Amino acid sequence: MNSLSTSTLAAAGRSTGVASAAAQAAAALVPAIAALAVVPARDADVPADAVAVVATLVGAPSADLVLVASDVLGDVTAAAGGALTTLDALRPALEAAGQEVGAGVLEASRTEAAGAAVAGAEVFALQDEGATVAWFALRVRGPQPPAPLRGVPTQRGSMRMLYDVDMVLTAELGRTTLPVRQVLDLTPGTVLELDRAAGAPADVMVNGKLIARGEVVVVDEVYGIRVSEIVNDEDATR
Missing domain, CATH: 3.40.1550 (Chemotaxis protein chec)
Known part of the structure; x- marks a missing residue:
């Protein structure tokens, strides 16, 4: 062959x-x-x-x-x-x-x-x-890129084609899990308990992937996030 x-x-x-x-x-x-x-x-x-x-x-x-x-x-x-x-x-x-x-x-x-x-x-x-x-x-x-060699840094040049692509960032205060029947029973006034303590940093996500953490701030009457930590791939597990 x-x-x-x-x-x-x-x-x-x-x-x-x-x-x-x-x-x-x-x-x-x-x-x-x-x-x-x-x-x-x-x-x-x-x-x-x-x-x-x-x-x-x-x-x-x-x-x-x-x-x-x-x-x-x-x-x-x-x-x-x-x-x-x-x-x-x-x-x-x-x-x-x-x-x-x-x-x-x-x-x-x-x-x-x-x-x-x-x-x-x-x-x-x-x-x-x-x-x-x-x-x-x-x-x-189109063709898939070859799998990168372990231990060899990926060249940034291969990402240039994506530099102008808009990416949606979301801030997440916490999560909870409910069965479908409880989701369908939600009404105004329902309080959902999240898996995050009060005052804990919010997660900054891109396409569902954790990339940073930060504190919630208010800028000109608009919510914002002050980034306090950049999350590495090894630390991104939830």
Whole structure:
């Protein structure tokens, strides 16, 4: 086997591994009653007339992330009385999948016909006790960069193409976890207890990734964050 064939197979293996990890991350956050198993599938297996929720990750590499989960979301969105849309319900799953693909900005979610959305993509069936209840697909746009060598610093020049891309930063005071039934029962005046002590620094996030911490300040009657700490990759685990 020549070197070109070997490198092609290696790139394909990395692509499949990333797609599988993204599918696992998405499956964990699809609001289903039971945990969903991830099984490789074909784009032809996905019902062409179903509605797919798609979000594009702009980064290196860029990719389209696709979820087809209308069946599993039917009861959840119906119980919410229209307050929870399919786009909102699947956004956390798409964000989690995007983090597995790589650094970048996840654009707003949109809907497309499933047949066109998954064509040529790596597809996975999301199954509950052997029955497929949803689909995940990943289509990488353009060639993937080679995996960096461990211990060798990445050259900043490879990121120049991203310098003008807008990135959304969010400040997070804390989190809490609630079952869907309690989320649907929320009313004005409900107090949610977060996992952060009063006075603790807020987290500064980019695309769901922790990059800094700081204190909440007010600048000209507008909230702001005074950065007190830059978080390294080793310290970014929550």
